[in-house]
């Protein structure tokens with residue numbers, strides 16, 4: 287007997303969204319591809335980065351700040367220079383965090 291697939295029900299921005307675990311894993315797989323693509327762009331631009339934790343923090347902080355900008359893009363208090371693509375900014379946060387995490391893991395070997 288096939289077990290019923292679990293589903294995740296959430297209320298997002300006023301509407302109910304039902305996602306099955308398979309759909310969620312597919313989505314995460316696409317997001318993962320986009321993070322790898324962004325990592326490739328970052329490597330092309332800056333090479334493999336190795337720096338102090340104190341140097342990583344403002345880089346990640348800047349990317350996080352751009353996520354915050356994207357969230358306030360359509361608000362009355364937004365600025366013209368605010369980043370507008372929430373998804374792209376989240377992918378950049380993930381890519382920077384991954385690079386930093388790789389360095390931390392490298393140090394644990």
Ligand SMILES: [Mg+2]
Pocket residue numbers: 348349352353374375378379
């Ligand atoms: Mg960014």
